[in-house]
Amino acid sequence: MIAATARMISPFAVFLRLPCYTSASEGQAFAMFRIIHVLLTLALAGFAVSAQSTGEKKSITGSVLDSACAFTKNLSKPVNPQCAIACARKGSPLVILGDDGTIYWPIAESMPAEGQNNRLLPYAGQRVTATGKVYVRSGSHAIVIDNIAASK
Helix, strand or coil: CHHHHHCCCCHHHHHCCCCCCCCHHHHHHHHHHHHHHHHHHHHHHHHHHHHHHCCEEEEEEEEEEEHHHHHHCCCCCCCCHHHHHHHHHCCCCEEEEECCCCEEEECCCCCCCCCCHHHHHHHCCCEEEEEEEEEEECCEEEEEEEEEEECC
């Protein structure tokens, strides 16, 4: 009966999946190891997330097209410039569909942020090379465009 009382499991031990120890020093050492392990894992995960969101200077080549067509029609290139221009004038954001199939959302670093359609409209339906800071977050890609030019 006394042994059963000494081996009661605390909620903290259940959370960390700690085994029950009769010796306090063994249990404390193992608990400390688990806490350090959990904290290091969380710190590394946080580093990976923050590393994703920092802008990295890159050049991307691809086609400027309407974002709705890029997703709903699964286009690999624009159908024609007039279609992309008409959609952009109705308010649909233009995107750059990279040659590798990655969709880049043009964004502004300024606050409040401004739409980038006016900047991309002259290139609607065309291939471009854009240079700027590329951000990746949760599978989405965005670019703050420094330079953009038509590409062959």
